[in-house]
Amino acid sequence: MAGRERLLVIGGDAAGMSAASQARRRRGPDELEIGVVERGRHASYSACGIPYLVGGDVEDESSLIARTPEEHRERGIDLRTRTEATEIDLSGGRVRVRDLEGGAERWEHYDQLMVATGAVPARPRLPGADAEGVHGIQVLDDGIRVRRVVERDKPRRAVVVGGGYIGLEMAEALVRRGLEVSLVDAADQPMGTLDPDMGALVADALRGVGVKLRLGEPVEGFDTEDGRVTAVRTADRALPADLVVLGLGVRPGSDLARAAGIETGPTGGIVTDRRMRTRTERVWAAGDCVENRHLVSGAPVAIALGTHANKQGRVAGINIGGGYATFPGVVGTAVAKICEYEVARTGLNEREAEAAGFEALSVVVASTTRAGYYPGATEMRTKLVAERRSGRLLGAQIVGREGAAKRVDGLAIALWHGMTVEEMTGLDLGYAPPFSPTWDPVLIAARKAAERVEEDLRSAP
């Protein structure tokens, strides 16, 4: 049918559905037919909300679903769940899909293809990893399952494997449910994207809420009994567990695209330009399956995060819809809450700065979230990493309590613009005693860093 194109979207989560929605906004059903295939039962849900569903902060799983398949269909987007794309045929302009309920397979034609296949969780090839009671936390159904286990089986001891964001959030969730929680990580600190000094503050915070930390202990396997997990085994010990949660990070889910010949990069993510076009004609990609440019290091990075997926999906959808939009890259911002503690980072940490070829220096300042005399002021620590000599901001890390983490936004925008720490000291940030000391913690840190840069210049010109 001349004039009517068909957009096929593989993956019905943040990136895929954002793209579909934006394309639909710009081109009506007479111009553009939109089909979406999604392997899971759910689409358009907040994967980041899963720990809060498990922890009980979120009552009902339906709260995490932004839009049901029916709502999408009413808007002229033919979304089919439990349908898996198994092969992309680029020369034929078609995708093979399988109905996971009935098992039927067929080819679907496309004029434009959007790849939004998300991330694949790292799952250890270790004895017992598939035992009952060992749970990944990837899709909404995982969260629903763990919550049901917690509520029904009342497990007493949980072991979380992996100290990244999802691991920490799950540890908090299980603590709040009253479980004894241990967190195991091969690294010497939780939150490996922080420098060790700031990671140590997070470790203290975790201990403070009752999480037992087993750091520097790689997991070697899982003890089982009748197919059920009973303990997590490290070189040093066996940690008894009624429930094990794996939070070992993810990699870009680019296998399907790569198998078809769509170019992927050094991170394993699909390579796109700023309009989210892959190197293959008529094929777009967005979300956890792509790699991004890090605006500070200039290097490609793969960062699985719902907010990037949404933005990239929007950009792809605008472009597919005939508009013009770009996604310039990321600066690596991330925030997390662990009980009353807040953690944030953006840009490069010391190790990353060095790896990217920068000569860096850093400062850590202790300040308060509000004026010191204002009720509820709490201490927060801000670390800045800056380039020696130039004073260009390279990265920032924050550990504190309420009101600390979102201060990373200003630092992320400063990074975005390549500001020096000296320039940052002049920034016109909001000040009133309930919100900040006269010098906002961000400005105090910038001042201190500017002083360090100056001292450093003087001592080693």
Added chain:
Amino acid sequence: MAGRERLLVIGGDAAGMSAASQARRRRGPDELEIGVVERGRHASYSACGIPYLVGGDVEDESSLIARTPEEHRERGIDLRTRTEATEIDLSGGRVRVRDLEGGAERWEHYDQLMVATGAVPARPRLPGADAEGVHGIQVLDDGIRVRRVVERDKPRRAVVVGGGYIGLEMAEALVRRGLEVSLVDAADQPMGTLDPDMGALVADALRGVGVKLRLGEPVEGFDTEDGRVTAVRTADRALPADLVVLGLGVRPGSDLARAAGIETGPTGGIVTDRRMRTRTERVWAAGDCVENRHLVSGAPVAIALGTHANKQGRVAGINIGGGYATFPGVVGTAVAKICEYEVARTGLNEREAEAAGFEALSVVVASTTRAGYYPGATEMRTKLVAERRSGRLLGAQIVGREGAAKRVDGLAIALWHGMTVEEMTGLDLGYAPPFSPTWDPVLIAARKAAERVEEDLRSAP
């Protein structure tokens, strides 16, 4: 004594003491003698903390004092309180000072002069304005006095005249003390630096906490009995009052400098360059007495705010101390808390944008401070003002509850860099459900504004 210079600072508050401290950091007592004269009894205190002292959030006035005169003297800064500068003799390089306790006068020599004379409160020339029970809120002693009145005399009805930040904060403080509070303003809305639609939200918030608003009612005088105020009189009514607080704004306290021939600008503030040098040799100025360049409009503005005073004082002190630092200007950021409500603004509002010669458009979006499903998520409204055609951000206003106001920081930095709303949609802001929806309210507003700019271009190319 050759080689030993003398810095004389007029005004021992934020700007003056920051300058003195920075100059001292860089030049020791052998190189630089530093004298400070301060009219009041206190130096280095947080004037912005006064409403919280009155409201009882801050127990003790000493909490508001960052450093006592003794502490300054120990650091080699000869600070004399209750000492007023009455005349500057530029050709003689000296300042006439009067001891306000003893009455003695003398001339003090300077090599470098720092003018940090602060702001002068607007005080209406109206019948009864000097009656007992009518209080300005300018210096710490004013706050101490009002607090004592509230605690000792237990007044029942208070009238706050003026709906700016200080007026609102004082209204909150008195509500929290259990008084019946009315707020009178000649304008049709409180918080005149917001657009009327956002000001109306603030008015609702004030009514919600029990403040009676009398808007569009200029004060015509004060009824008194035996020298004590009994009511505030407007054209429409007499508002009975046991206590009246004047929060009518301030103007730059530049009279002393102007009388000596130091150049002031159209705002009445002292003109400085970016290093905080006045147009007069060896004379520096900083704080509420100077005028600043507004980085969006390019026009001079006078904004009395402790955070600017601190920054400018620091810059002046570094330069006086032989270093190099600049204060580039302001973007007009301000935040305030009124009971559980938070208000923020930065840049230009619609009226200011028009006055500055911009063709502007604006959007208002309602979103939430956290993911909608996360406990404690509250609604916040974000308004963006952008230039038509280019989409350059010109200003922003926020009204919400906890977690809303400090989001203005990111907007202030975006303004600082002249970002367009379309560029802003890509910003890598912190996202996790306890801190933000997948799209941060700032990004939602930027998206909406970018869409408006595009629609506008299409409808009126």
